[in-house]
Amino acid sequence: SYSCTVDDRTYSTTPLVSFLQRLQSEALKTLGPSSFDPKFYVDLPLKKDLSLTEAAFWKLPRVKGIIPEKYLRRFLEAYFDDAGDDMVYTEPEDFVPEPVEFLPKVLNPKVRVWALEVHSLWKNLSRRVSDNVKKYPERHTLLPLPEPVIIPGSRFKEVYYWDSYWIIRGLLVSKMYDTAKEIVNNLVWLVDAYGHVLNGARVYYANRSQPPLLSSMVMEIYTRTGDLEFVRKSLPSLMKEYTFWISGIHKVMIRDLHGHKHSLSRYYARWNKPRPESATIDVESASKFLNDSDKEAFYREVASTAETGWDFSSRWMSNSFDLSTLSTTSIVPVDLNTYLYKVELDIAFFAQQLGDIKTHEKFFKASKARQFAIRSIFWNAEMNQWLDYWIRSKDCEDVHQFEARNQNDRIFASNFIPMWNWKHASGLGENNIMVERILESFQKSGLLQPAGIVTSLSNNGQQWDFPNGWSPLQHLIIEGLSNSGSKAGWELAQDIAVRWIRTNYAAYNTTGAMHEKYDVKGCGKVGGGGEYKPQTGFGWSNGVVLALLEEFGWPFDRDIECRS
């Protein structure tokens, strides 16, 4: 893998996380792998101090090295609150059962009733950090966020970075502007404390971030509310977060065939150990590596893949069926650089609104440079798609020489994510013929399935692969298509939105829940695969359904039931 003279120091773990990880591994020995969720153990809040808890743990009886189930359960009850007890329910103050002017274009009565139910799910997912966390922070892996949040749901009991963007998109449809601002204030608090937004608000997520969408959250809120003071308060943290992504281990320089040097970014976690929330799984996956440095390199790739938000996917593997070939830190991803291009444009815009012309010019210039880089390094004119770039060179190089064969020509939904910034990202959007070619390439790609856009074409059991479709990817591509300026693009966007809304509705009717992911091979099927049981709730799916219903509406006479 790519190894350069970068500062790739790792975060140190905390005594609490080390202990909970030990408990997790002992619990697996006691309870066995069926229905075992390792995250449960590292989320347990301590009732007493760590030293007392540890002392009691070491005194537990062991039979052939294993703690009998009865003693383990008694210990858990005596020394821990339940996972999630430190995130308490709080009524969102700006929630009303039917907001004024709610989804005026949704005319079909069944869809309206359902949309109001989805809207009401914000109440189920609303939480604030308990006072106990603030009083005894050393007893919790949960971070003491200052304001209420909306969580994704089920096992994801804490705020997540990129999930929050689509949660906010939905909250804005629900006219819950204060709740939306509170989420951003929490993420800004994380930037101020750590220099970046954490993957999620747990101490064990500090070693990595997730796709950078904080500026987009601020932009969406500003567009709806016109609250310039909110922008003024957030801007310094947006600039701080930007530095995290464009420097140090995240930065990659590539020289194109004309000799231009481009500065792009990659995902790279400051971690080379098992992820605490999945440590038992990671240790097992790493067991095929014989020496410690190979194991560490593998753990680094695993954590860096969690930073991508696509954990896990054939997109990051040189062999789609072998997780041990994860190579995330050697990949310069199309989507990450699309998001950073948006960060640059957003900061330039905010600075202009605030009269800071120097900052405006600096960030506008940076956006132009990245636009040029996206076109030079990712664009593939034969496929009419944007492709991830793999750094193949073994040796440390300050600037990598572009070679066309290093673009990854496998098909992923991410190959079309630059459409999200379509009018600017490649310069291609100004040219209608190119727009039509990209649309044609998308339609022929195999990504469009009966119930939405599939993540990849590889059916390998990973959750960010075939046949799963994810709400954020649907929304990014649909929004890109609908902003393409082409009639055919808008119609395709609406077609995908209708498929996606129908499948969410059908699954909701049969299961009573909104899901984290869906199987897009057929309408009403829920997703699967990956390392944990499929989750319900679910923040970003609720947000995307509401946002799509707002954009496209639902006519009175259009059926909501599955077509096939």
Ligand SMILES: OC[C@H]1O[C@H](O[C@H]2O[C@H](CO)[C@@H](O)[C@H](O)[C@H]2O)[C@H](O)[C@@H](O)[C@@H]1O
């Ligand atoms: O516990 C395993 C992994 O779970 C998270 O990833 C998945 O859920 C997140 C919350 O909805 C979502 O943001 C991410 O895209 C999903 O793949 C977590 O983010 C990972 O860090 C964690 O290892």
